[in-house]
Structures are given as structure tokens and as C-alpha cells.
Amino acid sequence: MTEPATVAPGRARGGRRDEILVTFTRHVAERGYDRANFGDVASELGLSKGTIVHHFGTKDRMLAEVQERYMRRALDEARAFLTRLDRPEHRLAAFVHAGVRYQTDDPATTIAFQREVVRLTDEPGMETARAQRDAYRDLVVGVLRDGEAAGVFVPGDARLRSLQMFGSLHWMWTWFDPQGRLAPEAVAAEFCRTLLRGLGVPETAVAQAADPDGPAAVCAREVVVG
Amino acid sequence: MTEPATVAPGRARGGRRDEILVTFTRHVAERGYDRANFGDVASELGLSKGTIVHHFGTKDRMLAEVQERYMRRALDEARAFLTRLDRPEHRLAAFVHAGVRYQTDDPATTIAFQREVVRLTDEPGMETARAQRDAYRDLVVGVLRDGEAAGVFVPGDARLRSLQMFGSLHWMWTWFDPQGRLAPEAVAAEFCRTLLRGLGVPETAVAQAADPDGPAAVCAREVVVG
DNA sequence: GTGAACTGACCGCACGTACGGGCAGAGTAG
DNA sequence: CTACTCTGCCCGTACGTGCGGTCAGTTCAC
Numbered sequence: 001m002t003e004p005a006t007v008a009p010g011r012a013r014g015g016r017r018d019e020i021l022v023t024f025t026r027h028v029a030e031r032g033y034d035r036a037n038f039g040d041v042a043s044e045l046g047l048s049k050g051t052i053v054h055h056f057g058t059k060d061r062m063l064a065e066v067q068e069r070y071m072r073r074a075l076d077e078a079r080a081f082l083t084r085l086d087r088p089e090h091r092l093a094a095f096v097h098a099g100v101r102y103q104t105d106d107p108a109t110t111i112a113f114q115r116e117v118v119r120l121t122d123e124p125g126m127e128t129a130r131a132q133r134d135a136y137r138d139l140v141v142g143v144l145r146d147g148e149a150a151g152v153f154v155p156g157d158a159r160l161r162s163l164q165m166f167g168s169l170h171w172m173w174t175w176f177d178p179q180g181r182l183a184p185e186a187v188a189a190e191f192c193r194t195l196l197r198g199l200g201v202p203e204t205a206v207a208q209a210a211d212p213d214g215p216a217a218v219c220a221r222e223v224v225v226g
Numbered sequence: 227m228t229e230p231a232t233v234a235p236g237r238a239r240g241g242r243r244d245e246i247l248v249t250f251t252r253h254v255a256e257r258g259y260d261r262a263n264f265g266d267v268a269s270e271l272g273l274s275k276g277t278i279v280h281h282f283g284t285k286d287r288m289l290a291e292v293q294e295r296y297m298r299r300a301l302d303e304a305r306a307f308l309t310r311l312d313r314p315e316h317r318l319a320a321f322v323h324a325g326v327r328y329q330t331d332d333p334a335t336t337i338a339f340q341r342e343v344v345r346l347t348d349e350p351g352m353e354t355a356r357a358q359r360d361a362y363r364d365l366v367v368g369v370l371r372d373g374e375a376a377g378v379f380v381p382g383d384a385r386l387r388s389l390q391m392f393g394s395l396h397w398m399w400t401w402f403d404p405q406g407r408l409a410p411e412a413v414a415a416e417f418c419r420t421l422l423r424g425l426g427v428p429e430t431a432v433a434q435a436a437d438p439d440g441p442a443a444v445c446a447r448e449v450v451v452g
Numbered sequence: 453g454t455g456a457a458c459t460g461a462c463c464g465c466a467c468g469t470a471c472g473g474g475c476a477g478a479g480t481a482g
Numbered sequence: 483c484t485a486c487t488c489t490g491c492c493c494g495t496a497c498g499t500g501c502g503g504t505c506a507g508t509t510c511a512c
Binding site: 274275276277280281 | 490491492493494495
């Protein structure tokens with residue numbers, strides 16, 4: 001179908017597996033995990049249900065793989081821009097810029113992940129993804145604590161603040177439209193401004209960190225896209 | 227079972243219907259709409275699946291009823307505390323205090339609603355609930371605009387800010403534990419502080435609006451509980 | 453030959469819903 | 483008060499369907 005000129009003509013060298021995962025991810029994003037099913041994915045790709053089972057075993061494992069891929073990427077990129085930025089307000093802003101950017105950069109995986117995050121908490125087989133998620137949150141909490149210690153952020157409950165921030169970002173899938181007239185940069189900037197100002201960052205630093213052409217946004221853009 | 231001394235001994239005056247809805251709501255909160263099923267609800271209540279169908283017709287309509295009940299209550303209560311409070315920062319804080327309070331006051335309905343909000347956007351039969359949701363958001367947007375016009379909030383995108391705020395609140399169901407050591411008042415206070423400070427409200431006004439014993443929190447508590 | 457990719461028929465089950473009937477209380481006529 | 487009917491709540495069963503997963507077998511590259 002949308003074969004992008006793979007190596008072998010008849011047999012894609014394992015790229016088929018990825019194709020399945022991508023399509024499944026899109027279905028999860030559109031309908032949710034429960035309503036996504038092998039039959040639809042298979043017929044859309046022109047192969048049989050058995051093939052999907054052959055590659056992934058069970059539906060649960062497929063979802064787990066989606067979550068792990070998403071989190072691995074997010075973690076890698078977060079660590080990348082943490083090494084490139086040093087000021088706490090820039091670091092925190094980069095998390096916001098990146099988080100918003102994922103909505104347009106890879107909407108399917110992002111939405112699939114956010115729709116089904118709750119399964120990380122109780123479902124078995126999700127241990128890896130859960131650990132990744134916790135690690136990611138710990139990165140943000142660390143930035144908040146560092147900033148607090150450095151006097152950049154006013155004292156407060158860092159964990160709670162991280163949850164407040166993640167809430168705003170993880171809720172985006174219910175209303176954000178990548179094709180809409182609201183640009184992701186505008187959303188990220190507004191979110192950054194309210195958040196950083198809310199943490200007590202001075203107005204000039206807020207403006208710089210929220211600016212779509214400022215160091216935090218630029219860094220996030222470079223890391224996330226390529 | 228848990229019959230609270232109803233009027234007629236043999237025949238509960240329609241309270242059975244409510245009982246079914248309450249149980250269904252709890253199941254949706256715990257497992258999500260797709261995994262909630264008539265069989266489990268029926269057996270838990272000691273009645274047959276047919277009874278549920280008799281009362282509600284279809285599963286969709288049951289969910290719609292849950293959403294509408296929740297939104298009707300939220301709307302009524304929001305209008306109530308808007309008439310009692312006049313300062314924008316207090317009004318906005320009341321939304322936050324109330325929103326957090328719902329998590330402990332009626333966790334099942336709140337979680338059921340928040341888990342399945344996305345169905346409001348596309349599913350048919352949800353028009354009423356969707357209109358209620360939009361009306362609720364418009365109330366918040368109105369408060370944000372008023373506060374901006376009055377010079378209490380710094381200029382910005384009111385709609386975007388409302389979404390940022392709702393995100394933090396609607397995401398709570400994924401992490402907040404009513405039995406946990408984190409009190410709802412503490413969460414509401416921290417959320418209020420970050421949000422209001424982020425909107426440019428002076429520190430003293432922030433402290434008052436966020437205070438669990440301040441006018442906004444007290445008003446929200448009175449309205450929400452009874 | 454060996455093994456991976458893939459097929460297509462099939463199983464078992466869970467779930468939403470339809471349907472016919474039972475049963476108890478309210479209303480009504482005598 | 484009695485007898486009869488009406489009505490709404492409720493039951494039990496059965497049906498259709500959709501879906502996850504199994505399995506024996508085929509094709510094809512190395």
C-alpha cells in the first residue's frame with residue numbers, strides 16, 4: 001500500500017512489523033484500546049489476523065510496546081535537552097515545549113499513550129513502561145526541586161506541581177487539533193507563561209523561556225524533530 | 227441490600243433504578259465504559275440483565291445519563307458560587323476548589339465522567355451532556371475574561387488558560403487517591419497558588435484565594451456538600 | 453533443509469439486547 | 483370487602499455478533 005520503496009520487493013525485511021504497530025497505534029488513538037481490534041488492522045494492511053498474532057503474540061503486548069516506544073523516545077529526548085540547558089526555568093519550559101510538540105509531531109503515538117496511561121498503574125506486563133513513566137516524572141520533579149533550591153521557583157510541593165503540569169499536557173489530546181488554527185507553539189508559549197509565572201519566575205525570564213524562538217523552545221525543537 | 231428504609235417494603239419507589247445507575251457508574255470509574263458490562267452490575271445487585279435493559283434501554287444511554295447528572299450538578303453548583311463571589315480570583319479559585327472536592331465527594335461519578343469525556347465530542351446521543359460541558363467551560367472563560375478586563379489577570383488567551391486549568395483537574399483521576407495522605411484541600415491550594423500567580427494575581431490575593439479557610443474555598447465547600 | 457513470514461479456517465467466549473412471561477400492588481366496579 | 487383488570491418492575495433465556503487467540507499448513511529466502 002504505502003510501501004516506501006523497501007529493500008526486497010515482495011518481502012519487507014521486518015518493516016512489516018513496524019507497519020502493523022503503526023496502524024495499531026493509530027487505531028488505539030482514534031478509538032481507544034478496547035475498540036481497536038486485530039481484524040481492522042489486518043484488513044487495512046491487507047494481511048490476516050494470524051500475521052499480527054505471529055508478530056506480537058497478544059494485544060496486551062502490542063499496547064505495552066507502543067507505550068514503551070513512546071516513553072523511551074520521550075526519556076531520551078528529555079535527557080538530551082537537560083544536558084543542553086542549565087537554567088531551571090529553561091529546563092522546565094523545554095518539557096512543556098516538547099510535550100506540546102509531540103501532539104503534532106507524532107499525534108497517533110502520543111494520543112494512544114495518553115488515552116491509555118491508566119493501564120500503566122494496574123495492568124500486568126506494563127512494568128517497563130511504568131518505570132519509564134516514573135523516571136520521566138522524576139526528571140521533572142528534579143528540575144522543580146533544583147529550581148526551588150536555587151531560589152528560581154518559590155517553595156512548594158514539587159510532586160504536586162509536576163502533576164499539575166502533566167495534567168495540562170496529557171489532557172491536550174481531548175481538545176487539540178493539529179490542523180486547527182491554534183499553533184502548537186502558541187499553546188506551548190501560553191502554557192509556559194502561566195506555569196513559570198505561577199512558580200514565581202520573574203517576568204523577563206518567563207518571556208524568554210516561553211518564547212518560541214527562545215533557547216528552551218529552540219532546544220526542544222531541535223531535539224524532538226531530529 | 228443496602229435499602230435505606232424506603233417507603234414501601236416490597237417495592238422501592240424507583241430507587242432501584244438509581245441503585246443500578248450508581249453501581250454502573252462505579253464500574254465505569256473502575257474499569258472504563260468498554261469493560262463495564264450489564265452482567266456484572268446485575269449480579270452485584272442480585273437482579274437480571276433484563277432489568278437493566280428495562281430501565282435504561284441501552285448502555286449508551288446509561289452513560290449519557292451519568293454524564294448529564296454529573297454536569298447538571300457541576301453547573302448548578304458553579305452558578306451558585308458565582309453568585310456568592312464577586313472577585314475574579316475568588317471565582318476562579320472556587321472552580322479549582324470545587325473541582326478537587328468532587329474527587330473525594332463523589333469519586334465514582336467524577337472518575338466515570340473524566341475517563342469518558344472524550345465520548346462527548348463524537349458519540350451521538352451525547353448532545354445534552356456536551357452542551358452542558360461547553361456551558362461549564364464558558365463560565366470559566368467568562369471569569370477569565372472578566373478578570374482580564376478588570377486588570378486582575380494579565381492579558382492572555384482565556385480559552386487556552388481554561389483548558390490548561392481543566393487539564394490539571396481532569397487528570398487527577400489518574401493519580402489522586404482520596405484515601406491517600408495527600409488531602410484534597412492541599413491539592414486545591416497548591417493548584418490555586420500556581421494558577422493564580424501564573425495569571426499575575428498579587429501574592430496576598432493569591433494566598434487568600436488559595437487558603438482552605440479563605441472565602442473561595444469555604445464557599446465552594448458549602449455549595450458542593452450541601 | 454531450515455526457519456521465518458504469512459494464510460485462512462476455526463474455536464470459545466463474553467457481551468448487548470430482544471422477548472415472553474410472572475408477579476405484586478393500585479385502581480375500579482359490584 | 484371482593485373480584486377483576488391494568489400496569490410497571492423484574493426474571494430467565496436465548497440469539498447474534500464481534501473479537502482474541504489457535505493451529506495446521508503454505509510459501510519463500512537462504
